Amino acid sequence: MPPQRDVHGTPDDMMTVIVSPVGADAALRTALEDLRLGRYAATRDLLGMTGRHWALRTSRSQLLAAGGEPGVFKMWRDEEPESPDAAMMWARVLSRAAVDAFRSGKSEHIVSRATRMAAQACQRASDLVPACPVPWIDRLQLTQLPFRPETFDPHAPARPHPWDMLPAEDVRRHGMYHRGPWPLLHEADIRDPGSREAHHRMRQTLMIHSGLAAAMDFSFWLVSKRLFAPELLMLPLYSIMDKYRREHGHGQVGALHFWQRAQVGHYACEAYDRWFAAIPADEYPWLSMADLSHLAHALVATGENQRAAAVFRAMGPYATAQPWQDINASLGRSRDWRDWFVTTRAATLRRHPAPAA
Structure with missing residues (x-):
């Protein structure tokens, strides 16, 4: 079973977001x-x-x-x-x-x-x-x-040592030495x-x-492998968000430009094209809402609005607070992050309506 x-269809332009x-x-x-x-x-x-x-x-x-x-x-x-x-x-x-x-x-x-x-x-x-x-x-x-x-x-007693290292062959082949x-x-x-x-x-x-560098190395190393679980292509976007928090979490100069880096667009499109785009629409309700929220933001931030519109439609009226909440706060905005989310979603969906059935 x-x-x-x-059952929720495409969100209306200004439908209130349900944080869940x-x-x-x-x-x-x-x-x-x-x-x-x-x-x-x-x-x-x-x-x-x-x-x-x-x-x-x-x-x-x-x-x-x-x-x-x-x-x-x-x-x-x-x-x-x-x-x-x-x-x-x-x-x-x-x-x-x-x-x-x-x-x-x-x-x-x-x-x-x-x-x-x-x-x-x-x-x-x-x-x-x-x-x-x-x-x-x-x-x-x-x-x-x-x-x-x-x-x-x-x-642990029966495993090869050192316990916390990948086998030497994997270290040489993939460079994952952490x-x-x-x-x-x-x-x-x-x-x-x-x-x-x-x-x-x-x-x-x-x-x-x-440290953050090790976590980012792991994320990027993982997606460079032949993945058998494409949703893991989302890991670099979480690591990139962690880097944003460290560099711009308190509104440091350059926060807006951070998301325009080619690296962000590359990993956002990789996650969309190799993971999200291949998922049948009837499976959308059981995808991670956190993954969809991070993906929608990264796509909007890098100008991939047509892709972002498809993700917003899959989300329906739902979203998670992150990454929207931390980014909104870091930019010193007085309005609630949910207002920013709703207006961003509405503008994206208006520009790129759902294809005719």
Whole structure:
């Protein structure tokens, strides 16, 4: 059974934007609303229907963990201790909580305890469904913390050393010499080849521990390979946005010209032509709304308005705050970013209306 979706046509010129990472996934929205009311039945049903569609299971569980109350997932885990879905979601929630504890400046003791609990939950989830990539993605998320990354790999003692380096042949062939949690990425990748979230987690970890240049190297290296998951062509645009935040996040001179660089246009068109343009329209509702928002912005900013119009139509009335919010703030604009988004979308769609059926 295909995922349930909202039915929205092309957005009207000045339709109010609905800020939501969920987009048109109506079943996911219902589950999130149920979680906020302290109930997990809709989430249990949703994950049951999602089954072993690993990419969809990954994206839905990520949004459920971000939008639901942790206590509801604990209740589900306690009431159904043998449920693989409950165990997976509990690992999701604890991994997120450990990273949040560190970022918010909690004590070393609290962060260490939260991290141990998350790692144990990941192992439990992996034991119940060894084929599921999500616990390995959670382990990748935990490598953002200030602990030795190999401690999150239950197979570390049996792996070649150095643990955090690609095989020497790959280093020579591709020039990817940065150290990182490559074994964890590999484990997620063999379960869900080209896992979107796994590669984003790897990029984030490299940026935290090795710097922006390493994260950008990874993004550009990845898209230079023969990709089996074209949505990974979006990674350079996220790295470029990170570079923008660093260089122009406080309105430094040249912010407007940043997006006119040939590099931005190249990667935006590559993502559009080799990923988005090949996707059937009936699959648009299950694309990452964050990816579509970043792609639409990059295309508009580089003057690729016809391509941008197609992306705006695929988004319907939905959008995510990023990258629009940070760019709007960096330019010192007094109006809300949503006003900028709506007027940009409307102008683009008026110039490039949908082709006649």
